[in-house]
Amino acid sequence: MELNVNNGTDTGRIHLTTDELEKLRSAMKKLAKEKLDSIIANHSPEYWENYWNAVKRRRMRL
Amino acid sequence: MNTPWYDYLPDSFDRMFYFASSGEGNIDKVLIFSYLDDPDVYTVTMGNLRVDGSIDVHGIGDTGDPASVLSTVAKAIAFFLTDYPEAGVFIEGTTAARSRLYQMAIVRELDDLGKYFDIYGFDGNCEEIFQPGKNYRSFTISLKK
Numbered sequence: 319m320e321l322n323v324n325n326g327t328d329t330g331r332i333h334l335t336t337d338e339l340e341k342l343r344s345a346m347k348k349l350a351k352e353k354l355d356s357i358i359a360n361h362s363p364e365y366w367e368n369y370w371n372a373v374k375r376r377r378m379r380l
Numbered sequence: 381m382n383t384p385w386y387d388y389l390p391d392s393f394d395r396m397f398y399f400a401s402s403g404e405g406n407i408d409k410v411l412i413f414s415y416l417d418d419p420d421v422y423t424v425t426m427g428n429l430r431v432d433g434s435i436d437v438h439g440i441g442d443t444g445d446p447a448s449v450l451s452t453v454a455k456a457i458a459f460f461l462t463d464y465p466e467a468g469v470f471i472e473g474t475t476a477a478r479s480r481l482y483q484m485a486i487v488r489e490l491d492d493l494g495k496y497f498d499i500y501g502f503d504g505n506c507e508e509i510f511q512p513g514k515n516y517r518s519f520t521i522s523l524k525k
Binding site for chain 1: 396398410412414416417421423425427429435468472474500502504505506507517518520
């Protein structure tokens with residue numbers, strides 16, 4: 319898939335077609351899920367329990 | 381923060397940004413914020429857009445300046461947190477080397493970042509305000525209260 323990017327706008331905004339954007343979005347979501355799964359699998363349940371407890375303590379202090 | 385030119389496009393589900401790290405106007409980087417199993421914590425994933433439209437998340441063939449790329453990511457985080465002011469962005473490298481790179485970038489940008497963000501480091505047991513010189517396994521960035 320080649321993306322035809324129109325950057326010749328007054329605002330400098332990049333424009334993708336709806337189809338191109340949807341393909342890009344789909345690809346990124348897939349990658350984000352793979353990364354998320356990898357991050358979660360990278361650490362023990364104890365690590366995550368410590369992390370979420372730390373987040374909760376921090377929020378209670380604010 | 382000194383950042384190169386970039387553009388972004390809001391997404392109705394996750395939040396996706398895309399920008400040119402080289403500043404030459406061609407889409408180079410794509411960045412997406414995804415919910416991480418808590419109402420207010422998100423991960424961020426960045427990829428390089430290849431000419432065939434596929435995404436590379438490993439940085440192979442990356443010709444962008446790492447400092448400017450990370451600065452641009454910081455600006456994307458700022459925009460994201462503006463829309464989600466109660467959220468935190470969880471940052472961890474896919475490898476230990478990448479996590480160190482993030483830590484180095486945070487240290488370098490700390491004066492600037494610290495004006496807008498609270499940055500926390502997590503060492504696996506405890507979370508604390510980010511301290512330069514200490515090694516952390518992950519980081520959480522939120523808007524300064």
